[in-house]
Amino acid sequence: MPKSQIINGDCTTQVKTLSSPIDLTFFDPPFNQNKHYKQHDDNLPDADYWAWMTTVCKSIHDMTRDGGAIYFMQREKNVGKVLQALEDASWTFQNLIIWKKLTSAVPSNKRFGKHYQVIVFATKGKPRLFNKLRIDPPLPANYKHKRENGMYATDIWDDIRELTSGYFAGDEAIRNEDGTRLHKQQAPIGLLLRIILSSSQVGDVVLDPFAGTGTTCVVANQLQRATIGIELDPNNVACIQERLNKLRPSDDIMRYYQDYRFTKNLAEIWGASADEETEMSEQTDELLDLPLFRQSNRD
Numbered sequence: 001m002p003k004s005q006i007i008n009g010d011c012t013t014q015v016k017t018l019s020s021p022i023d024l025t026f027f028d029p030p031f032n033q034n035k036h037y038k039q040h041d042d043n044l045p046d047a048d049y050w051a052w053m054t055t056v057c058k059s060i061h062d063m064t065r066d067g068g069a070i071y072f073m074q075r076e077k078n079v080g081k082v083l084q085a086l087e088d089a090s091w092t093f094q095n096l097i098i099w100k101k102l103t104s105a106v107p108s109n110k111r112f113g114k115h116y117q118v119i120v121f122a123t124k125g126k127p128r129l130f131n132k133l134r135i136d137p138p139l140p141a142n143y144k145h146k147r148e149n150g151m152y153a154t155d156i157w158d159d160i161r162e163l164t165s166g167y168f169a170g171d172e173a174i175r176n177e178d179g180t181r182l183h184k185q186q187a188p189i190g191l192l193l194r195i196i197l198s199s200s201q202v203g204d205v206v207l208d209p210f211a212g213t214g215t216t217c218v219v220a221n222q223l224q225r226a227t228i229g230i231e232l233d234p235n236n237v238a239c240i241q242e243r244l245n246k247l248r249p250s251d252d253i254m255r256y257y258q259d260y261r262f263t264k265n266l267a268e269i270w271g272a273s274a275d276e277e278t279e280m281s282e283q284t285d286e287l288l289d290l291p292l293f294r295q296s297n298r299d
């Protein structure tokens, strides 16, 4: 099993001390919108915040293997600044991913309601690898026929449910004893699964410099990638360690295997064991034998 290294500290300095070259980074910093963090001031002057973002992106670039990738998540209104920070840190742009939320939009009286977050995918020079995933999201209402072979994932991700605030976040959200959320910015397992499967292979090193509850580490670890998480708040570090030590059913990535079943070489990309692969292909065979699939094959 590849190693996980969890560092309690400030990524601004810690990234520079890492010993292994990085293959992939998920970059999900505090958004500087005056949210409450125990150890971090989320209300910095705008220029200071973006200078800090650029500095950390540069350090990660220095530590990344040629062709390695970064996925930088932010609010849509800051997309111009994200692109600038990545360019100033020498990253090469690949995609602007729209992560469309599945619950209600944030309403506004002065503009359209906001219904997505942006994730900028960039690489250090030319990408060293990119796994073209095939997915099988629900059919749009105007489609008559079921897809026979899924579809390639595009830059619009509208099939990954966010962990909303409150009760509707479901089992995946980590809660304190009184039922409140431990961390309101916890990213969903499904989001990290898409990123790590797309831009890494078994044995790679995946970094999360703002690890929070450790979603990246939990997914990377199950996919047989080594992982480094850096997090300022010791309570979050304890949460990550607990999450890694004992896998919760809601963190188990195998429940998503079927969603990617049409992907070429899926078992190899996933790092699935021979037993897991057999079990999953049996389930796929059963699924393809359902009346809906048989019907669409005849049409």
Ligand SMILES: C[S@@+](CC[C@H](N)C(=O)[O-])C[C@H]1O[C@@H](n2cnc3c(N)ncnc32)[C@H](O)[C@@H]1O
Pocket (backbone or CB within 6 Å): 009, 010, 011, 012, 028, 029, 030, 031, 037, 039, 040, 183, 185, 186, 187, 188, 209, 210, 211, 212, 213, 214, 215, 216, 230, 231, 232, 233, 236
């Ligand atoms: C948006 S949250 C990340 C949530 C994470 N993606 C998850 O799935 O839980 C940002 C995290 O960065 C941490 N943080 C803030 N400043 C930091 C710094 N300088 N170095 C490391 N972590 C920091 C915060 O404590 C917070 O947990």
